[in-house]
Amino acid sequence: MTIDIGPVQAQLGRTVVEHDVATEMPLKCMAVTFGRTDAAPGPGEAVPPGWHWTWFPALTPRGELGADGLPVTGAVLPEMPLPRRMYAGGKLTFHAPILVGDALTRETEFSDVQLREGATGALIITTQTRRISTKRGLALTETMISVFREAVAEGAQSGIPKREEPPADVSWRRTITPDPVTLFRYSALTFNPHRIHYDRPYAMGEEGYPGLVVHGPFSQQCLLDLLRDNTEGRTIRDFDLRARAPLFDTASFSVVGRLADGGAAAELWAVTPAGTIAMQARARLG
Numbered sequence: 560m561t562i563d564i565g566p567v568q569a570q571l572g573r574t575v576v577e578h579d580v581a582t583e584m585p586l587k588c589m590a591v592t593f594g595r596t597d598a599a600p601g602p603g604e605a606v607p608p609g610w611h612w613t614w615f616p617a618l619t620p621r622g623e624l625g626a627d628g629l630p631v632t633g634a635v636l637p638e639m640p641l642p643r644r645m646y647a648g649g650k651l652t653f654h655a656p657i658l659v660g661d662a663l664t665r666e667t668e669f670s671d672v673q674l675r676e677g678a679t680g681a682l683i684i685t686t687q688t689r690r691i692s693t694k695r696g697l698a699l700t701e702t703m704i705s706v707f708r709e710a711v712a713e714g715a716q717s718g719i720p721k722r723e724e725p726p727a728d729v730s731w732r733r734t735i736t737p738d739p740v741t742l743f744r745y746s747a748l749t750f751n752p753h754r755i756h757y758d759r760p761y762a763m764g765e766e767g768y769p770g771l772v773v774h775g776p777f778s779q780q781c782l783l784d785l786l787r788d789n790t791e792g793r794t795i796r797d798f799d800l801r802a803r804a805p806l807f808d809t810a811s812f813s814v815v816g817r818l819a820d821g822g823a824a825a826e827l828w829a830v831t832p833a834g835t836i837a838m839q840a841r842a843r844l845g
Contacts, residue, residue, distance in 0.1 A: 585613035605656040616750030628752035641707040646775025683707040717767035725828040773806040794845035
């Protein structure tokens with residue numbers, strides 16, 4: 560299969576600027592969705608790391624969504640020559656807190672695209688760079704990496720990578736049960752129309768998955784929450800994550816972690832039901 564990404568490369572540097580307000584109610588919804596027992600932040604209080612996903616919804620009209628539910632026009636990424644999209648990770652750099660009530664500005668840039676050959680065929684790897692600012696200045700820089708893959712042949716199953724196991728000597732561990740209601744709530748909370756997360760017939764019949772796919776940012780948030788719960792009083796300066804294999808609503812998975820570099824950093828993993836790595840992350844602590 561010959562793929563020309565020249566037209567996609569021509570769109571590099573494309574930038575979209577949006578505005579929103581760090582309202583309180585979505586944070587309460589986030590707390591409920593993740594089963595938090597602590598109170599969500601109120602006016603003037605700092606927003607937990609990663610919870611910025613509740614703002615800046617993609618306001619794409621229904622007629623501009625593709626067969627998979629995702630936008631085909633209007634977003635910062637141009638239309639891709641491969642149809643299937645997956646979250647592959649990224650990096651969060653926390654410059655300053657976002658406070659509940661802040662007016663927010665987000666600048667999103669289409670910053671990189673690469674064509675590679677993977678075990679399942681051709682891959683297009685894209686990077687978006689997002690910068691969120693408040694009236695006090697830059698608060699967060701986020702790079703988001705997405706992978707676009709070839710369609711699954713009719714009746715075939717999607718290839719799922721098998722990875723190595725995480726280290727056994729971890730200090731923190733939590734079990735996550737990604738049931739359909741929780742995944743639907745997260746899709747609604749983040750205004751994510753990607754059908755693999757809530758439409759089981761589509762996820763299994765069209766994309767060949769064994770069940771509903773857990774959102775990459777959902778798993779990322781489980782890791783971030785595990786980190787802050789076990790490093791109370793510390794500042795997360797940055798968080799670098801790579802997705803290695805998908806997770807599904809068919810079974811519970813684990814998030815585990817430990818301190819590293821004498822306490823200056825932390826290492827974390829999301830672990831499949833089979834005990835292999837689904838995500839791995841490293842955070843720098845202050």
